Amino acid sequence: MTALIGIDWGTTSFRAWRMGQGGEVLEEVGDGPGILAASALPGGFGQALRDRIGLWMDGTPVIASGMITSRNGWVETPYLPLPLDAASLARSLTLHDGIHFVTGAVSDPDGPAPDVMRGEETEIIGHLAGGGGDGLFVLPGTHSKWAWAEGGRLVAFRTVMTGEVFGALRDHTILGRLVQPGPGSGDAFRRGVEAGRQDGALLGRIFSARTLALMDRLPPDQIADYLSGLLIGDEVAHGLRDASGPVTIIGRGDLAARYQTAFAVLGISADVAPPGMARRGLWDIALKGGLT
């Protein structure tokens, strides 16, 4: 018997779970349209939902998190200030078109560098609900999120645009001019991390990706891995200055492995969280909100 339907709905991704009485997964859909694609459908978000999980929707409560609550989403909800936990997110659920939307979080809204997230807060809640302790959480991606939890609450976070800047540098600056595709080089990545962890202007240090190649000291099929390491190394070295407690990476595949390697180069053992943090967070927020 279905107790809850959970949806993690991002800009370019859609994942949904049909969950049973204990939050266990009864069924899963992983390839629905992100909000960019869904909003372009004739029937919009509602149609996207019916197309993908219409058969599940028999009155079972539905909870959704992610960029779906942003300005370009189904309904724009106000950001929740820090600190926050599952209970405060549950109190802030927005019921719209029959769906309970989890809102995002804002950090330092009136300060010189406000920051926002939508979706990652639910993944972190999922980790905390699963018995994960406090500490530092890193969620790699186009825009990485660094988040700190204390006393079971999310107390601080910041966004680092590493993934998107890497793409822009590789595809739209002189640094990509000599790049050739390759099988992937862990050595080049680690060498980049060593360059990235150094002091000095980042916009200066990245130039070594060109000069080393010009001087035949970096093979063309290793430039991209070196540059990736350099940017992630800079990110991790800066982030660790504020670190205390255990470090947990919430992410998957190659990107999570790259961050784990970068932490290792800097002498830190970081765990990669098991998959399912978003679903677990949705379940916990729904429980706290009395939806199930």
Add this chain to the structure above:
Amino acid sequence: MTALIGIDWGTTSFRAWRMGQGGEVLEEVGDGPGILAASALPGGFGQALRDRIGLWMDGTPVIASGMITSRNGWVETPYLPLPLDAASLARSLTLHDGIHFVTGAVSDPDGPAPDVMRGEETEIIGHLAGGGGDGLFVLPGTHSKWAWAEGGRLVAFRTVMTGEVFGALRDHTILGRLVQPGPGSGDAFRRGVEAGRQDGALLGRIFSARTLALMDRLPPDQIADYLSGLLIGDEVAHGLRDASGPVTIIGRGDLAARYQTAFAVLGISADVAPPGMARRGLWDIALKGGLT
């Protein structure tokens, strides 16, 4: 009577001077083809030269500096190691097709972050030859150069890709999504410099160009100036950590003014060098080399 023809020949620019017995300018050409355009001509660099200054070339010595001595230039010349001065550059002139080419400089060739320049060394020599003292030189551009002179010699430098990265971020990342053109805002630029001088990962701090705009705290027509200030502020704050002695900006127009403003925000009074440093450097190197 013409004593020397000097050429500053860059990737996208070509400037030439016909100089008299005392190095004074008798005639000037400022709009010739850069090496990218010149190399595509049927007659190549020789044709570009004849087209622009053929009437000057009556046996008068010709000296040229800049990217024209790079791999994609007229002749590739080896980089000169540091420290260097006008005399060592004069000893390293390469005579090719009747032209005396000034070679570029390399910093830390065997270290983890080698760096190179072609053309800027001649501008710095020009400043030193004109009676300018030692200190820090900043040459803003697509790739800024920071250079240090001691005892009349160029002793260190590094490249910072600020200009090119600014363009890539504005045109190819989410930071440019909300940008609207505007009349230019000195306040937004200075606000960016304040954000740029702070500690923390640069790839995190740039995200404020988006969040401030999302929160209606940065008008769309000020985002670009804010981001420009943020990148230049980061560059200047890092560069000043190694600074001692006077700071001289070798550059022109709006970009030189932006750097001067950024230094002022950080409490440093930087001079902008008078125009003509490249020509002056070419003259001094030619003198030391016995060309005139």
